[in-house]
Amino acid sequence: MTLASLDRISPRKGRLSHTTVFWMVFAVIMALLVIAPFVLPVFWLKFLTEILIWGLLAMSSDLLLGYTGLISFGHSVFFGLGMYGAAGALLHSHPANLWLAILCGLAGAGGAALFVAYFSTRLRDVYFAITTLIFAQIFYVIIFTWTSVTGGENGLIFSRPHFAIPFLVDFKFDRYTMHWFVLALVAGSYVLLRRITRSPFGMVLQSIRENEARTRAIGYPVDRYKIVAVMLSGLFAGLAGVLYAVQNEFAAPDFVFFITSGDTIIFNVMGGIGTLVGPIVGAGFFQLLRELLSRLFGDQFPYLIPVGMVFIVMIIFLPQGLMGWARRWLNQ
Template identity: 45%
Template sequence: MLRRTYVTPAITLALGALFILLPFAAESFIVKTVTEVLIFGIFAMSLDLLVGYTGLVSFGHAAFFGIGAYAAGYLAQNLSPNLFINMPLALLIVAGAALVIGFFSIRVSGVYFLMLTLAFSQMVYAIADRWTDVTGGSNGLAGIPRPRIEILSFQLLFEETTARYFLVLVFFLLVYAALRWIVRSQFGHALIGIRENETRLRAVGYNTTRFKLMAFVIAGVFAGVAGVLYAGFNRFVSTNELYWTASGQVLIMVIIGGSGTLVGPALGAALILILQNIVSSSTDRWPTIMGLVFIFFVFAARRGVMGIIRAALAKAK
């Protein structure tokens, strides 16, 4: 009984200590890699709200990540790198784009929804590629100022790798907490109902179209948060962040990690990015390796990394 009671809290405390001590004990390269993992973890969790909880498989989610990154980069260069200014403005732009794209996309379902989100994402990519005055076109936005927080005379800079790591970690925890609250709320239960049987939910009086649109916008905004952080972390944004392959990659993160779990997609992001760094350093055929990993999870571990962990914890208890 004691073992069953303390296994999960012990793991939570160990992970908390690991994340706090990491930047003080690890090399700069490792800290930068984990920071990138946390950013893409936010991105993957945002998509999980659609895929895992609402049953809407989007192949255009990178549009909101890219819009958030471009908006934050442009605002940092031309207005202010203050996160209290450029993040709300960037997310407002992302929310507007998600509202427009979602309004049309949620009218269809299944493969039609997937293809329509892909089409809209490619439209955003084409606009970014040609709108050189704002996006830099194929050259991208370079030299984006590092993010900072300014309140009156108080100023908090994020020039150091460790400072940026903790900034991203805080946002990761906030986004996770917000999404966890959402999926456990009545709104979240309605989304799960849409995933399980939308017709039945509509029959008992739910406006499923409104719920799906709200979920689409919320997911888009959280993807935008990841994009804003990415712009400040990378100091460069290109059209690659908007291309369909970016949407495909984050979808693979969700599937490999375990959809409908929130934590799973974040673990999927960690697995993909770490493997990518390891494999790409020794061979240029890392996409083939990633494909084999994906095939393995599809056939041998359909519940993803989170499913494997839950099975292991169940045995430990």
């Protein structure tokens, strides 16, 4: 709402530069999200925190889908390895260290992303979707069957670490601080991703999306750009995995299954690819739709049938997604 109204005002005012308006809107939305824990009941607060985490995952995927023109079905792997990396670090460090968990999660996701990227970018873009899907299955089979390390079907359960900065603070996460912690990291990631997509590097990615052959002809090492893009995307997806693991205190193989990647793609398409904000909106829209459908028709209702129909209708009639109208403004 805020975005819409300000967008309408901005051209009329004229005096305020685009950047000022952008950061003002950003600040307003941040302020709303910061005070959300005081307003929302317990259930909806957790709901919102999870939307932020899914939004981060979706944003990471948007770097590939919206800016580079690659459909990744491998984000479940990066997300899942972030979860398992964090779980491993939390189970083996005493006392459990949050920062170590983030580091291990990022290392796991980054490693997997490098591996997947190296093989998947060797073929033209249509194959990228196929090979990442196959790699998602490979990692799923490995994690599912390697019971001694990953806990197999049951996954790993641990307790939430303290938020600790040596000599400064050390406290246990409650629902308020958890929300703020997630919000801080997601907002930081957004700013960073926005910076990346507007950098010369991001411009090259967009040029690959628009015309790969020409970009190659100009002399850019397209494959290397793609590999770096997949790795960056994987790192942010891994961060989302770490946050999800810390919030829910478990790591489970279900999240490595490609269904997670599929959801991520749905978030992106619904919200609007190539906007970074859209995927978060899409994640919220998807989760709200799911919640609404299961409240109306019961838990057993196959909510993915109507969601899938909405998804296809949106691809055909609203390819820009919910936030498509703001795409130019957001990327300016």
